[in-house]
Amino acid sequence: MRDFKISVSNLRSGQSKSFNYTVPEKLWHLPEEDIEIVKPIQIDGILTHAGDFFLLKLKVQTRIRLKCTRCLEEFEKDYLLDIEEQLRHADHEDNLEELTDDEILYSTFLGQEIDIQQIVVEHLVLNLPLKRLCKIDCQGLCPICGQDRNLSHCNCEEDIVDPRLQALKQLLKEKDYS
Ligand SMILES: [Zn+2]
Ligand SMILES: [Zn+2]
Structure with a gap:
């Protein structure tokens, strides 16, 4: 199984690197009932070493199948997401909670790799539509x-x-x- 981790070890302060993934639709699952990814997930990303933190920008494009909450019919919807995360290196597992500094919320990662799968899945779940209607006037x-x-x-x-x-x-x- 492929992993979707970006190494930061050869990235020096001020440098960026871009990357992209096409994740087959069956590979990642959202822990949500009645929601399925039905198109390969296209991820375009850029990671910048910004001195004391890393700036991660991701453009995510896919398509999901949902169930209408009114008529219970399944329908599909394009799912596009722009993600921006500021990450800091955690030196120990105990420090993996998010750090806040000057009201900026930093995510943290261990070791020399940032797990793109974890970040994308988390954002896909967080941004799912609350109103799931097959059409506005269902x-x-x-x-x-x-x-x-x-x-x-x-x-x-x-x-x-x-x-x-x-x-x-x-x-x-x-x-x-x-
Ligand atoms: Zn009736
Ligand atoms: Zn409906």
């Missing part, structure tokens, strides 16, 4: 008969009449015939 399922209202209309609403209205209707009817 009509959803009928709560009574379960019919997908995008496909055809059921008559459930008409069938259910408020009992008070029913009484009123009856009253009007009787009045008409009186």
Whole structure:
């Protein structure tokens, strides 16, 4: 299995290096139910040694399959992400928490390699759409008969009449015939 780690060992202060990966769609999984990556993930990155930290910029392009929360149909959506991370070297496993310095949040890494897979997967999960609708005006399922209202209309609403209205209707009817 390939790993997706970028070495920082030969990068001197002020230097950058660019890289790119095409990750097959079946290789990485998002730990989210009902979401699947359906296109190879294209990653274009540039890593800069900025003195006391490393600046990582990634452009991520893929496509995901999701389930509409209203009608439960699956649909696909392009998923594009720009990631920018400032990383600092941690000298010990215990110091792997994020460091904050002058209100800048730094991520940390151990050893001489930055794990691109971990960073990309983390950002893909964090940026997943909260509203998962197949289309903005999805009509959803009928709560009574379960019919997908995008496909055809059921008559459930008409069938259910408020009992008070029913009484009123009856009253009007009787009045008409009186
Ligand atoms: Zn829908
Ligand atoms: Zn219905």
